[in-house]
Amino acid sequence: MPDTTVHRRDDVIAAAERLFAERGFQATSVRDIAEVLHLQPGSLYAHIESKDDLLWDIVTAAADRFFAAVQPVVDSDLVTTEKLRRLITAHVGVVTSNLSAAAVYSTEWRHLEDQRCRQFAGRRDEYEAIVRGLVHACIRQGVFAAVDEKFATLLILSSINWIYQWYSPDGPMTPEEIARKLTDMLFNGLRRAGA
Amino acid sequence: MPDTTVHRRDDVIAAAERLFAERGFQATSVRDIAEVLHLQPGSLYAHIESKDDLLWDIVTAAADRFFAAVQPVVDSDLVTTEKLRRLITAHVGVVTSNLSAAAVYSTEWRHLEDQRCRQFAGRRDEYEAIVRGLVHACIRQGVFAAVDEKFATLLILSSINWIYQWYSPDGPMTPEEIARKLTDMLFNGLRRAGA
Incomplete structure (x- = not known):
């Protein structure tokens, strides 16, 4: 039964x-x-109103998890590069803890109904603004070069969101190691110092 | 009519x-x-056999365009970092010249039928191997730091494939400018020299 x-x-x-x-x-x-x-x-239908409601619940819960994970980092007293490093680690943690949710969050949200789609896009913009704020502060403090702030933000977000495409819990790297390697590469570049 | x-x-x-x-x-x-x-x-159906054939034609044509764009770069006598730079430029050119094809190539290929899916995955692996070969050479020549070769390759590929998600032909940057900025960031990192 x-x-x-x-x-x-x-x-x-x-x-x-x-x-x-x-x-x-x-x-x-x-x-x-x-x-x-x-x-x-x-x-x-005892559990859900509609398929749209399910999508809405999934992507808003994912957004909630991203905000909840990074807010304490942003509110902390850490130096800005360390905040950015920990934000990336927190974000990678959320992605790797639920790959399906991360995939839906990254690609399926555009199928939300109009008003919800706008509302969700607003939250994504808000999240992007948090990352951009940290990038901006790093540049202002002279820790980052005078890079294109928006573009650098897109690069960071794309590389941490893309992880759901290839990460495997059975793979050789823990989420923390992935975040560390990624941050090192983004911060320091691939080039050898002095080369 | x-x-x-x-x-x-x-x-x-x-x-x-x-x-x-x-x-x-x-x-x-x-x-x-x-x-x-x-x-x-x-x-x-006068034009196509099936929807699967259409998907196959789209993703193989896209793969052909990627290979055709980067092969002359790989075969050239340029120094390795310049090859990698031009490969990125060529790849960004293919992505931005047909955003829909790039999106289908990036996300929909997994819906190919079994045998075709494997065949396509083989071509993606081949392409990844080309990029990885250049990263490997850059490390061996001491131009790149001793970074994780596979991970660096994933970072490069994810950042150049992701472009279809946000690029707009009406936006402020040409594909060449995008490729230049992206390569500068990947090679040199966000950190200011000496910071």
């Missing part, structure tokens, strides 16, 4: 995250989600 | 690229492609 199984809303979210990440939001139906949970689609 | 319009295969490919990039491969039907071309689905 699979359909009488009590499912927690978390299970529904996890299943939707996985399917949206693998197949894409638009190619996933409520029926597909119900199927992997061994539920009738009708029973699934 | 829209259905009597003579369509070139290129138009079909361009329409499919756009739809696969916007909605994803799995969420796009042959009917959708026919619709934007003002064709009956039946007429579309």
Whole structure:
């Protein structure tokens, strides 16, 4: 009697995250989600209002996790480069702790309905502004060269978001090692000092 | 009489690229492609065998363009860092010249049928090996620091592939300027010399 199984809303979210990440939001139906949970689609509606609501819940929860992870770093008394380093570490931690959610957050949010899409884009902009603020401070303090601030921010964000594409929990590097290597390369460049 | 319009295969490919990039491969039907071309689905089959064939044609054509753009650079007599710089420039040129194709190449290839998927993954590996070969040579020659070769390669590829996500032909930077800034940042890092 699979359909009488009590499912927690978390299970529904996890299943939707996985399917949206693998197949894409638009190619996933409520029926597909119900199927992997061994539920009738009708029973699934006890847990959710609509597929759009699921996507909204997934991407806002992901955004919440990113903000929650980096806010203490930004609010800290650390020097700015160390803040940026720890922000990158915190971000990589969030990405690697839930790769499906990171994939949906990175690529599927554009399928949100208009108003939600704008609202979500606003939060992404807010997050980008936090990173850009740190890059700006590093340049102002003379620790970073006079690089293009916006472009540097995009490079940092793209390299930390891309990780969901290749990271494997069974791989040789821990999330902390990935963050350290990445930060070293971004800060110091590939060139050997003096070369 | 829209259905009597003579369509070139290129138009079909361009329409499919756009739809696969916007909605994803799995969420796009042959009917959708026919619709934007003002064709009956039946007429579309005069141009294509299947949706899978379209995806295959798109991603292999994109791969061909990447290889064609970088091979002369690799075969040249330039010093290795200059080869890497020009490879990045050539790659950015291919991405920015067709953003939809770059998006499909980056994200939708995983929907290829098994054998084709493996074949495509092989070509991506081959391309990655070219970039890695240059990174390796730069390290061996002492121009690059003793960085993690594979990781540096991933960073380079992720930052040049990600460009399709934010590049706009109406934006302030030309593809050449993007490539130059990106290469400078990757090579020299964000840190001010001596800081």
